[in-house]
Amino acid sequence: MVSIRPCQIGDLMSMQNANLTCLPENYQMKYYLYHFLTWPQTSFVAEDDKGNVVGYVLAKIDENEPKRGHITSLAVLRSQRKLGIATKLMKQAEVALLEVYDADCVSLHVRKSNRAAFSLYHEVLKFKIDEIEKEYYGDKEDAYSMVLYLKPEVEEEKEREKQLEKINKAAKESIEAAKRANEEPKPVSNVIHGKKKNVKKIE
Ligand SMILES: CC(C)(COP(=O)(O)OP(=O)(O)OC[C@H]1O[C@@H](n2cnc3c(N)ncnc32)[C@H](O)[C@@H]1OP(=O)(O)O)[C@@H](O)C(=O)NCCC(=O)NCCS
Known part of the structure; x- marks a missing residue:
């Protein structure tokens, strides 16, 4: 049985491990700490009955737009996928962004090739494509920038x-x-009645 609960400071190492296992976009521990201390109520973990973290969502408020939530990262360990865990994590983050920060919307980036995540965001959670950001990722893959209005x-x-x-x-x-x-310049004829017209050149 897996349950969803708010992230605590003691979860950060497990979240970093899950992130390293699941995604090529990785962060240093100081970034997890900064994220947790800045937005302590908007990130969640999925925990199995032995207390192991099997998934997480890191959610924050856009530093330039105080009413815009943003999903920094989401992952579920391979052994626990297709059980609805990511859906639950995302829904918790949406509620927290709305309740804690009165956020108008949540945005995120997803690789164009990431069909599982795209389908989760688009089909299940009803995010819409806002734009395509060319070569957004380190390896130059394009990203869908997606948004969900709350x-x-x-x-x-x-x-x-x-x-x-x-x-x-x-x-x-x-x-x-x-x-x-x-x-558009119109063709000017300088021939009148078969004779060449004297066209005065303007310097
Ligand atoms: C994307 C990811 C988070 C989904 O986690 P999950 O817990 O398996 O997702 P859920 O069980 O909640 O699935 C919800 C929906 O996601 C989509 N989905 C999930 N896995 C899928 C797969 N392998 N293929 C296609 N669609 C998939 C489906 O639309 C699914 O709905 P359905 O069960 O009605 O078909 C997980 O695959 C993962 O951690 N991937 C690696 C990290 C990653 O890509 N993170 C997102 C970065 S933007």
Whole structure:
């Protein structure tokens, strides 16, 4: 039986071990410490009945956007996968980000090739692709930058902003195209009635 509980300082070594086993994106212990001390209520571990950490989610608040949560890292040990553990860890982190920090949304990055994680985020947790970040990872693989809105009214507002942006972009493009069409040099004929016209050269 595996249970989910808030991360404690004594879990950091086990989380680092799980991270090293499961992912190529690794962090020094001082980063785990900084993460835990800065956002102590938003990270969770999955623990088996012997007290071993078999999974974790490290969640924080974006340092530049106080209403934006971010998933720093998520992993479940291979022996415990496909049991719904990652889903539970992520849902706990979402609730904590909303309750503790009143976060509007949660964002994350996932490798384009990571089908298991992408499916978890997209199909199960309903994250949406925000953009593709080219060569985001150290080995130059692209990342999907994904977002989940935690408040329906903020999602609606963001949708409206996006639509407006699209309309403005299209309008700007058509103005630019019209300008270009008017500015295109027109062929000027300097031949009148079969004779060459004297065209005064303007210096
Ligand atoms: C991605 C990962 C965290 C999923 O953990 P998990 O506990 O097995 O996930 P869950 O059991 O909650 O699965 C939920 C959904 O994820 C998707 N999923 C999980 N494993 C999958 C797999 N091997 N293939 C395809 N989809 C998979 C499915 O959509 C699944 O829903 P379903 O059971 O209804 O099909 C785990 O595979 C892992 O630790 N991978 C290595 C680390 C990693 O990639 N972390 C994410 C970095 S962004």
